[in-house]
Amino acid sequence: MSESNDRADGARADGRKILLQCTPAEIEQLVAAAGGKKFQAKSVRRWVLERGVDDFNKMSDLSKDVAKKLSESCVAVENRVRESRKAPDGTVKLLLELRDGSTIETVWMHGGSDVSGGGTVCISTQVGCAMACKFCASGMNGVVRNLDTYEILEQLSRARQVAPFGRIVVMGIGEPALNLSNVLAALDEVTSPDGLNISARKITISTIGIPEKMKGFLKTEKPYSLAISLHAPNDALRRELIPTAGKVTIRELLMFANHYFKQTGREVTFEYVLLRKVNDRMAQERELAGVLRGARACVNLIPYNPIPGSPYGRPDEETCREFREVLRSCGVVATIRWSKGVEADAACGQLRIARLEAPAAKKI
Numbered sequence: 001m002s003e004s005n006d007r008a009d010g011a012r013a014d015g016r017k018i019l020l021q022c023t024p025a026e027i028e029q030l031v032a033a034a035g036g037k038k039f040q041a042k043s044v045r046r047w048v049l050e051r052g053v054d055d056f057n058k059m060s061d062l063s064k065d066v067a068k069k070l071s072e073s074c075v076a077v078e079n080r081v082r083e084s085r086k087a088p089d090g091t092v093k094l095l096l097e098l099r100d101g102s103t104i105e106t107v108w109m110h111g112g113s114d115v116s117g118g119g120t121v122c123i124s125t126q127v128g129c130a131m132a133c134k135f136c137a138s139g140m141n142g143v144v145r146n147l148d149t150y151e152i153l154e155q156l157s158r159a160r161q162v163a164p165f166g167r168i169v170v171m172g173i174g175e176p177a178l179n180l181s182n183v184l185a186a187l188d189e190v191t192s193p194d195g196l197n198i199s200a201r202k203i204t205i206s207t208i209g210i211p212e213k214m215k216g217f218l219k220t221e222k223p224y225s226l227a228i229s230l231h232a233p234n235d236a237l238r239r240e241l242i243p244t245a246g247k248v249t250i251r252e253l254l255m256f257a258n259h260y261f262k263q264t265g266r267e268v269t270f271e272y273v274l275l276r277k278v279n280d281r282m283a284q285e286r287e288l289a290g291v292l293r294g295a296r297a298c299v300n301l302i303p304y305n306p307i308p309g310s311p312y313g314r315p316d317e318e319t320c321r322e323f324r325e326v327l328r329s330c331g332v333v334a335t336i337r338w339s340k341g342v343e344a345d346a347a348c349g350q351l352r353i354a355r356l357e358a359p360a361a362k363k364i
């Protein structure tokens, strides 16, 4: 890990600003101080956020002198690509190193035929995760800290270096509901016509389901797609798999889903990681169907991506398809999300954990 370059006041040790941490007015000042025109500030921001350019010298509308002076006062992108892994299906997983040496993951995936702009990007919201889901690499070592708004946005700049994208899923490392203000501030930039101008409908936020925090999603009044992690057909098994779920019940989550639908017109997706012989049995299919029948929600089944040290396995394809068919036959809208980029350590947090200097190989 690299050494932190922070000062006590949170600025860089060399005094340079970080572009995406600056307000538009501050960027105007920086550009003007470098000898540029104020109107070039918008273009500089666009180069970084929309086009993934991390070097002022590569911004063709800046003179060499202005680019040089801007480089002396400002950093275009603060994070560093520590590792990049490409799977045969084209999925690219980036391991990004932040200013304090912490690492996070960002993933670019082919988004399917319905996607304009080429792909989908999965972003992280925290360094590590406190939710400790038993099957997840990201929860293995707990949470270190929340990501700043600019650190969330810089992931998109790095992903754009891979290829264009038209969808964003907030499903990477961390629980977005526990870093709500920074996540929503970053998504405001993403949806803004002055930012990436991506529709809220093309953004999915995935949460473990913390009812009092989830109310924050309703306050935005933006029709983000919401995905809630269910993973079990009953509260007892859910608490076993997600010990931090505490007293939250599936009934409460269903009530929230109905409320979300009434307010936004959008159905919540319940995510269900299929774990072999843990939550994929025939009786559990029927139990889940009974729980979800009549709810304004659909189910996304995710065959588990096994991680080293985990006792959980992935069901075979036939079991996954049968699980889906039983749900459908009971009137529940169900789909399967086959993993992308398995060869790129695609399970959430897997690459980060593998690269931590002393990973705590937690046995469960």
Ligand code: SF4
Pocket (backbone or CB within 6 Å): 129, 130, 131, 132, 133, 136, 137, 138, 139, 140, 172, 173, 174, 175, 208, 348
């Ligand atoms: S599955 Fe999501 S919420 Fe659970 S530990 Fe992993 S990152 Fe955190």
